[in-house]
Amino acid sequence: MDLTKFYNWRYATKKFDSSKNISKKEMEILKESIRLSPTSYGLQLFKVFIIEDENLKSKLKKVSYNQSQISDSSALFVFCNFTKVKESDINDFIKLKSSIQGIELSTLNKYGDFLKSTLLNKPENETAVWTANQVYIALGNLMTSCAALKIDSCPIEGFQSEKYNTILGLKNMNSAVIAAVGYRSSEDESQNENKVRKKSNSLFYHI
Numbered sequence: 001m002d003l004t005k006f007y008n009w010r011y012a013t014k015k016f017d018s019s020k021n022i023s024k025k026e027m028e029i030l031k032e033s034i035r036l037s038p039t040s041y042g043l044q045l046f047k048v049f050i051i052e053d054e055n056l057k058s059k060l061k062k063v064s065y066n067q068s069q070i071s072d073s074s075a076l077f078v079f080c081n082f083t084k085v086k087e088s089d090i091n092d093f094i095k096l097k098s099s100i101q102g103i104e105l106s107t108l109n110k111y112g113d114f115l116k117s118t119l120l121n122k123p124e125n126e127t128a129v130w131t132a133n134q135v136y137i138a139l140g141n142l143m144t145s146c147a148a149l150k151i152d153s154c155p156i157e158g159f160q161s162e163k164y165n166t167i168l169g170l171k172n173m174n175s176a177v178i179a180a181v182g183y184r185s186s187e188d189e190s191q192n193e194n195k196v197r198k199k200s201n202s203l204f205y206h207i
């Protein structure tokens with residue numbers, strides 16, 4: 001498997017072919033790429049809205065600077081990070097860990113207390129930055145998985161997140177970043193452009 005090929009094939013698609021949709025089977029693989037992404041302590045403090053409804057997509061396009069990817073893609077993945085950590089998030093995680101790994105709940109209590117003392121006292125603005133950072137890891141995995149399946153994608157931060165929060169009815173969550181996924185239009189000029197990237201020797205220092 002030549003991973004570099006995938007990275008070169010992928011580009012931020014500007015024009016999708018709105019007549020092509022991703023199959024259900026491939027959608028499940030893309031969802032797994034997000035579900036299996038690593039998160040801090042494994043807490044997965046985010047939700048992802050997958051929007052295929054055309055009416056909702058057109059509504060969202062209006063608060064996304066009219067970017068056509070919003071309406072023409074097959075699906076929009078809206079990554080929404082939690083802005084608050086609740087005690088129940090930690091309790092749920094500890095219970096899940098106990099049942100999946102077959103560990104007695106009582107053995108995990110101390111770890112749960114540690115997570116609570118560390119995370120529940122964090123100021124809200126710090127929590128929101130910390131959880132938002134983590135959705136970008138899942139976004140990266142999603143885009144690479146798309147490329148491996150020859151599915152196109154465009155990461156999007158050009159949208160009004162407060163308006164998204166209202167439209168999607170979010171509580172204690174913030175829409176952080178979007179991935180529009182689907183199939184490129186043959187008319188998308190961007191696919192023919194050379195990648196603009198710094199040379200390796202100005203990015204990496206081997207010590």
Ligand SMILES: Cc1cc2nc3c(=O)[nH]c(=O)nc-3n(C[C@H](O)[C@H](O)[C@H](O)COP(=O)(O)O)c2cc1C
Nearest residue numbers: 010011012013014067154155156157158159177195
């Ligand atoms: C976090 C993030 C936000 C982005 N937001 C937008 C966006 O709102 N609209 C858009 O057309 N491209 C957006 N892009 C795409 C970048 O402009 C693009 O990835 C970059 O120019 C490199 O080009 P390439 O991905 O085609 O190689 C975004 C990329 C990232 C990583």
